[in-house]
Amino acid sequence: MLRWSALFLVVVICLFFGLAVGEEWINPFTVSDGLESTILWDLRFPRLLTAFAVGGLLALAGAWFQVLLGNPLAEPYVLGVAGSASAGAVTGLMMMPDSAWVMSLGAFIGAWIGIMFVMFFSHLGSNRMLLAGVVLAAFWSAVLALLLALLPEQGLFRAFSWMMGDLSHSDIPVTVLLIAWAIALVCGVMLSRALDMLLLGERHAEALGIDVKKLRQRLLLLASAVTALAVTAAGTIGFVGLVIPHLMRLLFGSLHRAVLPASAIGGGLLLVLADSAARTVIAPAELPVGILTAIIGVPVFLFLLLRRR
């Protein structure tokens, strides 16, 4: 209970902090004029909520992919989904350079194609599965390099900023993202006991009465839809789905009725903090948020690899 209270306290502090920081510090409780109010509530607040929802969705997807593949080091981006989504987005940009909507659609389709590739290899077992993911990631980055070489110069900046994670102009309304966050969380919690049983391996789960095939189908659908939505909304932001479920398991134990809500909140927090830093560090310019999550995520990933020996 103490840990949950602490988590909620941190959420409140981070949301306040996320609203206040930026090119200029604005205290939400003492907004002085109309311009500050516009910056705070029309610009920063929707972006804050977008960051929170996308972070939460990514963390949920990470937790689900880890159970699906039976490997706590799995997450959609480590498995090459970032590359396929980027290739899709750049393809969309090439086809209709002036339409953000087509780029998002390309990212959505690309993410799904990447996930389908991952699942095609999922029967290989977790270690070879990860290896397949690494090779797939290399393949997608080659495709991406080819597409970028063919992309007209004026599209390059937009492509790079999207590929590094971009919360500044999401094409998906924030209400849709928040509703998706809530639905994903409820679905996840409803499946939590079955997911716990899946941690024992497929045979043990089946022997305990779980229809594993059906559960895997549902889980794959959920994880894929959530990943595709998050990628479409904010570009490729890696490592949130890897790091957050791990940290939450350390803090709240391994059972999914705790891990999933904690990850949905923790993922949101991480992205709110990363985005706040991205808006502030070199203000008035912005850093792509994916750079910051990678700077945090890569050392944590390597630490976890070493710890697993």
Next chain:
Amino acid sequence: MDLLKLSNVAVERADRKLLSDLSCSFKSGEVVVVLGPNGAGKSSLLLALAGLIPFSGEVILSGRDLNGYSRHELSREVAWQGELPPTEFGLTVKQRLNLAIEDESEAIEHVAKSMDIQTLLQRPLGELSSGERQRTELAALMLRDAPIWLLDEPTAHLDLKHQIQCIQMMKKQCENGRAIITVLHDIQQAMAVADHLILIDGKGGTESGEVKQIFTSERLSRLYDAPVVAQGAVLVPNYGDSKYEITR
């Protein structure tokens, strides 16, 4: 009435016929020991009876065709203990036991005590030895209310004390009316618990019957293609002469 009746059961895995034409029946309170060489299909037989892999032939469980049971229904009738579960996700012993039964702290304490793991309840499975993990699996099994237990080498990884404890626990469970079908490799353990035997030779051949009828040194020697000899009232594998004299 028979609790479990097998008629012409055959199991194939990866296009290899493991066992065929197995017909036998068992009642509540009986222990059936499955013996045979490595790779013969003993574990596959248990997996088939747990509904975890396909088989041909007919299995009647409590008067109903096994294939007619839903996964949930079958889990109430049959409890399976097989390979040790993975440890990567950090489940603790107590969390593992909680997956076998919901909100039964008293029952968990009780089985943990009987399997000597009461001091390990808060430890992650990954920090335990294979023997401790095996005892955790046996404790999880004891929490299940199913009338049939399918045990795949329940004494594997266990030290001598816990092997004896496990065999005694199986006997006690049968006295309470549970039916147990178990794969064992130790002939003396088999002699201690078995009412019936199923012998699987790995070449598709099977034999089943009461212990008295088929537990002979010739049959076991043939089954394992290794010398098994009678020593007093028991059958033992012949490892050759002891290197040292035993001081009594």
